[in-house]
Amino acid sequence: MGLTPSEKAILIAIGANDGISRKELAKTTGLSQGSITLLTKSLLNNMYIVEGDRISSGLGRKEVLLHTHPDKFYFLGIDIGGYRVRMAVSDNRLTILHAAEFLVADVDKDASKEDFIAAFANDFIAGIGWRTASIAAIGVGVTGIVDAGKQIILSIPNALNWGQLDLPQAFRDSFQCPVYVEEGGRTLLLAEKFLGKANDEDDYIVVHSAFSVVAGMMISGQILRGARNVGGLLGHITADPNGLRCTCGNYGCLENIVTYPMLERDYLLREARYPTLVEAYRQNDKTAIDVCIEAGQAFGIALSNVVNLFNPVAIYMGGPMFDDFPILFEEMKRTITLRANRFATMGLKMERSSHGHHQALYGTLILAKHELLFND
Ligand SMILES: [Zn+2]
Known part of the structure; x- marks a missing residue:
């Protein structure tokens, strides 16, 4: 995009604080008032930002608030989970304008997955009356392993036959724009950093659990990637050496204990008096409560190890399990406090993430915008 580092800093600050005065912008970015005046003028002329309301600064002077220009760019975000694929288009403020989804299981097992996703995206864009241009x-965020250099999805452990997907190549025919692929846990991190509660945090973790366990770790302001881009694969750490075989090939993965289907399975294998765990839990069924407490403990033990290893300031957690089974969330927090080092848990925030089941989707939209504008 040819933006200077100062312009990028200003756009990022306005993106994170929608409706910010020039004076506040100078404070946030560390740039002088003079530079801010000059640079915001150029960004206004080039339609990156717009002026909004005037507010009083207290001494009679009125300050104009600056906002991201909503129509400068539009982005497409695709969140590929092991169970569901979500898609959304947003404006330049990252407000979601339209969304669509399909189930991984609905894709023909012999079909080319990348062609299916590209065709679905094409139909989605046409269906809302837009042009791909x-x-x-x-x-793209994916609950799996991504080759960072080639931008190829190497494996999605929860979805069989979903490996070696070259999405940038598949999108090339119908879309003329760049495609950026990232592991799903890291899109969760981006959403919390740029549109959530972690704006000022350099050490935090985001964990989501539904049909899989996905985690992203920000360590000293850097996204944890590891040598082969696999760092942070929390769902597939061993949590029970005698556990079930996981779709990744390992046995007793955390994901085999604390995901929705696994809790349900665990409940039904015991003396189940209700057809589903959710219903049993609502009726205060003891077996259901036991299942949730045990899962909360397993999750808490895994996360207490993470807390000791990385000493984050916050863990943000999301997923429908925590909505449906509040006791699981409470037990997990209690176990972390109990098991992790007390100096590491001092002041540790354990909260819900900001965007519920749209967290990863927002992350993919941020990925698209930030890679395009700020990482050139
Ligand atoms: Zn596994």
Whole structure:
């Protein structure tokens, strides 16, 4: 995009604090008032930002608030989970304008997965009356292993036959924009950093659990990637050496204990008096409560190890399990406090993440925007 580092800093600050005065912007970015005046003028002329309301600064002077220009760019975000694929288009403020989804299981097992996703995206864009040319960049998050250099999805442990997907190649025919692929846990991190509660945090973790366990770790301001881009694969650490075989090939993965289907399975294998765990839990069924407490403990033990290893300031957690089974969430927090080192848990925030089941989707939209504008 040819933006200077100062312009990028200003756009990032305005993106994170929608409606910010020039004076506040100078404070946030560390740039002088003079530079801010000059640079915001250029960004206004080039339609990156717009002026909004005037507010009083207290001494009679009125300050104009600056906002991201909503229509400068539009982005497509695609969140590929092990169970569901979500898609959304947003404006330049990352407000989701339209969304669609399909189930991984609904894709023919012999079909080319990348062609299916590209065709679905094409139909989605046409269905809302847009042209693919209006999309400036595409961000893809995937609950799996990604080759960072080649941008190829190497494996999605929860979805059989979903490996070696070259999405940038598949999108090339119908979309003329860049496609950026990132592991799903890291899109969760981006959403919390740029559109959530972690704006000022350099050490935090985001964990989501539904049909899989996905985690992203920000360590000293850097996203944890590891040598082969596999760092942070929390769902597939061993939590029970005698556990079931996981789709990844290992046995007793955390994901085999604390995901929705596994809790349900665990409940039904015991003396189940209700057809589903959710219903049993609502009726205060003891077996259901036991299942949730045990899962909370397993999750808490895994996370207490993470807390001791990385000493984060916060853990943000999301997923429908925590909505449906509050006791699981409470037991997990209690176990972390109990098991992790007390100096590491001092002041540790354990909260819900900001965007519920749209967290990863927002992350993919941020990925698209930030890679396009700020990482050139
Ligand atoms: Zn596994």
